[in-house]
Amino acid sequence: MRRSLIEMKLILQKNGVLSDLELRELEDRYGTINRGDLSKTVKVYDYWMYLKIRNITLESYFNKYNYKKIVIYGINYLGNRLYDELSNSFLRPVFGIDKAAEGIEYDMPILSLEDISLPEKLRQIDIVVVTAIAYFQDVVHNLQKYTDKPIVSMEDILLELITINEQI
Numbered sequence: 001m002r003r004s005l006i007e008m009k010l011i012l013q014k015n016g017v018l019s020d021l022e023l024r025e026l027e028d029r030y031g032t033i034n035r036g037d038l039s040k041t042v043k044v045y046d047y048w049m050y051l052k053i054r055n056i057t058l059e060s061y062f063n064k065y066n067y068k069k070i071v072i073y074g075i076n077y078l079g080n081r082l083y084d085e086l087s088n089s090f091l092r093p094v095f096g097i098d099k100a101a102e103g104i105e106y107d108m109p110i111l112s113l114e115d116i117s118l119p120e121k122l123r124q125i126d127i128v129v130v131t132a133i134a135y136f137q138d139v140v141h142n143l144q145k146y147t148d149k150p151i152v153s154m155e156d157i158l159l160e161l162i163t164i165n166e167q168i
Contacts, residue, residue, distance in 0.1 A: 040133045040155075041077060047158035048081075056165055058082070059089040061157050067126040067150075073097045073139055074132030075104050078154055082131055083108070094125055097143075113142055122147035129154055 051057075062070065070091060072079045075098040083106075086093050093108055101112035111118050122128070122143070128151045130139045136153045143151050 069094045069125040071128045073130045078131035119146040
């Protein structure tokens with residue numbers, strides 16, 4: 001819900017619908033949008049599009065390392081698209097993790113870091129893919145308390161695939 005409100009705010013701001021006072025009220029109520037975080041997300045989408053144009057899928061990365069049981073950390077823009085792409089392959093995300101898990105309805109379970117079942121569930125997976133790019137180091141720090149499985153940034157996966165493609 002909060003994400004939708006932020007998207008709405010950006011659209012209204014871009015189109016000059018809201019006054020400065022109204023924008024400040026929205027930011028006070030729902031938080032500000034960090035432009036640095038947004039630019040990181042756009043950069044990752046650019047990498048992804050670069051690969052898609054060349055018919056290189058994320059599935060190839062997971063196959064290379066024999067990762068079958070995938071967890072998505074960050075059920076937002078990138079997390080949603082990652083879920084869609086994996087769902088259209090032989091891979092299926094096992095569950096998601098998000099700090100706002102309680103308010104998210106999805107086709108897979110979404111857990112919070114505070115969920116008591118998280119440590120046990122993480123023992124049963126192959127990899128955690130972090131789509132919350134701007135918070136990657138914090139996520140790694142938090143998840144390493146519960147698992148020794150690989151925790152990889154979506155950005156790093158895409159960059160590895162680009163590097164491999166450019167070497168061919």
